[in-house]
Amino acid sequence: xxxxxxxxxxxxxxxxxxxxxxxxxxxxxxxxxxxxxxxxxxxxxxxxxxxxxxxxxxxxxxxxxxxxxxxxxxxxxxxxxxxxxxxxxxxxxxxxxxxxxxxxxxxxxxxxxxxxxxxxxxxxxxxxxxxxxxxxxxxxxxxxxxxxxxxxxxxxxxxxxxxxxxxxxxxxxxxxxxxxxxxxxxxxxxxxxxxxxxxxxxxxxxxxxxxxxxxxxxxxxxxxxxxxxxxxxxxxxxxxxxxxxx
Amino acid sequence: xxxxxxxxxxxxxxxxxxxxxxxxxxxxxxxxxxxxxxxxxxxxxxxxxxxxxxxxxxxxxxxxxxxxxxxxxxxxxxxxxxxxxxxxxxxxxxxxxxxxxxxxxxxxxxxxxxxxxxxxxxxxxxxxxxxxxxxxxxxxxxxxxxxxxxxxxxxxxxxxxxxxxxxxxxxxxxxxxxxxxxxxxxxxxxxxxxxxxxxxxxxxxxxxxxxxxxxxxxxxxxxxxxxxxxxxxxxxxxxxxxxxxxxxxxxxxxxxxxxxxxxxxxxxxxxxxxxxxxxxxxxxxxxxxxxxxxxxx
Numbered sequence: 272x273x274x275x276x277x278x279x280x281x282x283x284x285x286x287x288x289x290x291x292x293x294x295x296x297x298x299x300x301x302x303x304x305x306x307x308x309x310x311x312x313x314x315x316x317x318x319x320x321x322x323x324x325x326x327x328x329x330x331x332x333x334x335x336x337x338x339x340x341x342x343x344x345x346x347x348x349x350x351x352x353x354x355x356x357x358x359x360x361x362x363x364x365x366x367x368x369x370x371x372x373x374x375x376x377x378x379x380x381x382x383x384x385x386x387x388x389x390x391x392x393x394x395x396x397x398x399x400x401x402x403x404x405x406x407x408x409x410x411x412x413x414x415x416x417x418x419x420x421x422x423x424x425x426x427x428x429x430x431x432x433x434x435x436x437x438x439x440x441x442x443x444x445x446x447x448x449x450x451x452x453x454x455x456x457x458x459x460x461x462x463x464x465x466x467x468x469x470x471x472x473x474x475x476x477x478x479x480x481x482x483x484x485x486x487x488x489x490x491x492x493x494x495x496x497x498x499x500x501x502x503x504x505x506x507x508x509x510x511x512x513x514x515x516x517x
Numbered sequence: 518x519x520x521x522x523x524x525x526x527x528x529x530x531x532x533x534x535x536x537x538x539x540x541x542x543x544x545x546x547x548x549x550x551x552x553x554x555x556x557x558x559x560x561x562x563x564x565x566x567x568x569x570x571x572x573x574x575x576x577x578x579x580x581x582x583x584x585x586x587x588x589x590x591x592x593x594x595x596x597x598x599x600x601x602x603x604x605x606x607x608x609x610x611x612x613x614x615x616x617x618x619x620x621x622x623x624x625x626x627x628x629x630x631x632x633x634x635x636x637x638x639x640x641x642x643x644x645x646x647x648x649x650x651x652x653x654x655x656x657x658x659x660x661x662x663x664x665x666x667x668x669x670x671x672x673x674x675x676x677x678x679x680x681x682x683x684x685x686x687x688x689x690x691x692x693x694x695x696x697x698x699x700x701x702x703x704x705x706x707x708x709x710x711x712x713x714x715x716x717x718x719x720x721x722x723x724x725x726x727x728x729x730x731x732x733x734x735x736x737x738x739x740x741x742x743x744x745x746x747x748x749x750x751x752x753x754x755x756x757x758x759x760x761x762x763x764x765x766x767x768x769x770x771x772x773x774x775x776x777x778x779x780x781x782x783x784x785x786x787x788x789x790x791x792x793x794x795x796x797x798x799x800x801x802x803x804x805x806x807x808x809x810x811x812x813x814x
Contacts, residue, residue, distance in 0.1 A: 272614050280611050288599045364595035364653070367569060367587065368612035 274377075277370040281378025282385070292475045302344060303393040309336040310397045331486055333397060334415045339481065341391070341423045346447035348386055349430025350440045352379050357438045372513040376409050376431070376506060391419070409486040418485025421498040425478060426451060428505040435512050454478040465494055521582050522547040522661060522691050523568070528577035529680075537563045539715040542575070545661070545708075546612040550687045553559055553695040554705035559712045561695050565665055568693075582583055586613075588690070592666040594650025598639030602630055605638055606656050613657035621656050627683065644675035651682065655690065662686060664694040668701055680705055700769055703802035711809045719809040726805050733770050734777040735798040740765040741791035753764030755780050768798065 272363040289295050310333045317328035357363040365375050398412045426447075433446035458480050461473030474480050492494065521544045528541040545551045553560045565649045566572040566585050567577060569589055597605055606621055625634055628648045633641055638649060647667065654662055667683065668676045676698070683692060685704050696702045702709070703723060711719040711726075719726045743765060744751075751757060755773040757780075762768055771777045778797060 272612075277612075280608070284597075284600075284608050287604075288597065291599055359596065359598065360591060361595040361597060363568070363571060363591060364609070365612065367589055368609075368613050369614045398674040416687070437697070 272369045272371075272374075274371075274374055277374030278381060281370065281375060282382040282510065283363075285379055285382030286385055289479070295386060297391065298344065298348065299390045299393060302332045302340060302390050305340055306337050306394050309333055325401055326359060326411055328406060329401065330398065330411070333394075335482075336420060336509065337391070337394060338419055341419065342426055342451060344390065344429050344454075345387075345423065345426035345451070346433070346444040348390070349383055349427055349434055349447060350443040352383065352431045352434040354434045354438060354440055354443050366513075372510050376510045376513055378423070380428060380431050380506065383431060384424055385425050387427055391416075391423070408488075413488065414485045414490055416487050417490060418482045418494070420492065421485075422478065422482065425498060425501045428502045428509075429454075432505045432509045432512075435509055439478065451478065520547050521545070522585065523693075524534065524582070524727050525564075525568075526578045526580065526591075528562070528564065528567060528579065529575045530567065530572070531575055537715055538567075538574070541712070541715070541717055542721045543710045543717050545691060545693055546759075547582075548687075549707040550683065550692045550694065550705050551707035552702045553712065553800075554697075554702070554709060555695075555701065555712035556810055560715045561712055562665070564712065565663060565695065568663065573592055583660075585660035586657065587661050587663055588654035589656040589663045590647075590650045590667055591667065592669060594636045594646055595653070596646060596649060599634055599637065601637055602641075602652075603634045603647065606652055609653045610656050615657045617658075620658065624652050624656045627685065631680070644671055644678070647671060647675070647679065648682070651679075651686075654688065660691060662690040662692045664692065666696055667694060668696060668698050675753060676701060699802040699806055709802070711806060713810045719805070723802060723805065727811070729800060733772050736769050736777050736781060736795060737762065737798050738767050738769065738781065738795045739793040740767070744790060747788060747790065750780075751784060754784060765793075785798045 294310070294333070310329065311347065313329040313332050317323050317325065320328065355360070366372075370378070398406065398409075429446045429450045433441040433450065436446060437443050454476065455478050457473045458477035461470040464470045464473065478501075479495040481497050484494060523545040525541050525543050527535075528538050530538040541560075541564060551739075553565075563572060565803070567574045569587065597608075603625070606625070607618070609615065610618075610621055625631060628646070628651055630648055630652060635647055638646065641649065651664075651667065653665070661782045664683070668679050671679060680701055681756070683694065686692060687705070690743075694702070694706070699760060705725070708722055709719070709726065710717050719729070721729075747761060748767075751759070751769070752759065754769050755775055756772045757769055757773075757777070759767050769777065769781060778795065781795070784790075
């Protein structure tokens, strides 16, 4: 069986199950409501302050809040990824089949990304609302979304990895948070180290250091390479972990 | 049972501080229903997982004499509760790279799932879930079917149906089945292997094992009248011992190689003793299991 076929089969199954359950719609509604609240507050704020642009006053803080909320939502979306398979004893079914470990992981991961995009999608209404009042800086909206989605994919891969390590939903959530926060505080750890090279490396490795350019309308290969290597590292470890025989 | 399909040779597996399997040797014959027995903790699941490639053995080999695919029904069937039966079985076929939906329709019919094919698996009874589990194990046309405790937790009616289903499937697949329900197993198995403390203590057909465990012949006889005064004469025959079961029913035992039934028959005829019934007492699987595991403690 080809890689693409295996991934497609598993993603399709995962998405079928996801969209037939109410959870995804509840998550999307809560996320949209929270982001909507932040957006409304920011809009109210710039109405009172005259020297702040829409981008700086409304869009940038909304995307920043979205990023934070996605970090909270990611473990809840990913907790069942492999934990559920283990609890329902379905992992051996997949492992005995002609689908390889790589296909199993990527099939599930791609389904997670699609779920994530579905949750983020309604937030596109906010820049559309702004466009009615003359806002037309779509490039900055696009780069912000690329940055947010890139980071969200990093959160999801960590969540998928964590759910491979345990049979317990709560432990999977705690592990995901633990790993994500560790990567987040690497920048402050780096700042407190005297060695310049180590300090720069830690800053580069930190998840919090890769939204700066996207928020300002630029796409920098530095950040894209970071996302790709972050996802590549965790997916590689996860596939190896899936393949481990006791 | 024409030829060997799987050969286990010297399988060993240890975990820190515990030897689970120490030199397991036996064969599964092609076309047979091979029962796999053992008390809890004997190492049955470990061996099954080694066969399925889930666990790596420390030593030894499992050889398939020909390229074979395996269908597996674990003790807890691997079911996606949010999927419909048909949708789930199609998915299982797909991940095995099989697209023969006509065959799948046949499997659904064989497993008696027509009524529930469009129902959500999570809403089915335990018996139906087990059947869906069995259907997933056979829907990709495996050569070897591995069933781990397929009848556990089922009601008597469902057990009968499952037994019939396994017998039906044995016409097309080699079946390797582990179970604690010895009576049920004895009705469907051609061969059995008994695993105890990490080693195979008995292996073969039920008759062969019975013979190897019990060298003595046992015959139960019911007489029309009391035969008290003749018991002494009977005891003198061929190193024979007896015990009273109840009333005029007696159990005679002999270590002799001569057929005890004919020895007794001749004696009763000579003495003109009226016999109502006479039958050879065989060990059932439960007794075999108890004896085999007790002897090897």
